[in-house]
Amino acid sequence: MSGRLFSQMLDGVTCGDCIDVMNHMPAGCVDFVLTDPPYLVRYRDRSGRTVANDDDDAWLAPAFRAMYHVLRNDALCVSFYGWTRADAFLTAARAAGFRAAGHIVFRKRYASGVRFLRYEHEQAYLFAKGDPPLPMAPPSDVIDNWRYTGNRLHPTQKPVGILQPLIEAFTPSGAIVMDPFCGSGSTLIAARDAGRRFIGIELDPDHHATSVRRLHGTRALSAAA
């Protein structure tokens, strides 16, 4: 990929398979990855909406290899994951070269399901490539301010408010933040509002269109979270 093509991706969303796209990007071109890939749980909401690639883990190892390729040395990656497949996510990340540097629990004020337990949290790994410097103000690994988005823009839409503090803790102003599974663009809005550059990739053309619309809309629409 030429420098010109790469600069066209900056502060925008590319529609395509992120593995393909990332493998064509220059090595070490992003400063932080904050992503929310499919959880591998065959998710289906009440209205029948599903998530692409949520039923098949063939993309998992190549995606972590590609994220490792685009991330610069001595930098961090935060990846949400599905707890029923924690082993697969950890194995894929380690095989790519990442080291687990932390684990984040996002406490919700509602249960997303009730069976043996009331399922009231989401989770993400903090992965390190190389030896990143410690942040000036390390955030807690339990994050409490999860606000229900209503999933209006995406069936598994994350709240912008829980993403922005992670971006602020782990990157300096102007850094390039990438979300290769960006859905409706929540990470990109958080990065933009924190004064960072961003790169989004999304496979589904409808979600891609939503993220573009959101980025070009008013702050009220973009914060619809």
Ligand SMILES: C[S@@+](CC[C@H](N)C(=O)[O-])C[C@H]1O[C@@H](n2cnc3c(N)ncnc32)[C@H](O)[C@@H]1O
């Ligand atoms: C859990 S959702 C992300 C939701 C997002 N955090 C939000 O707030 O809207 C995962 C997204 O990854 C996309 N996806 C799945 N496989 C992909 C691939 N190979 N390349 C790019 N995007 C992919 C899905 O279409 C879905 O929108």
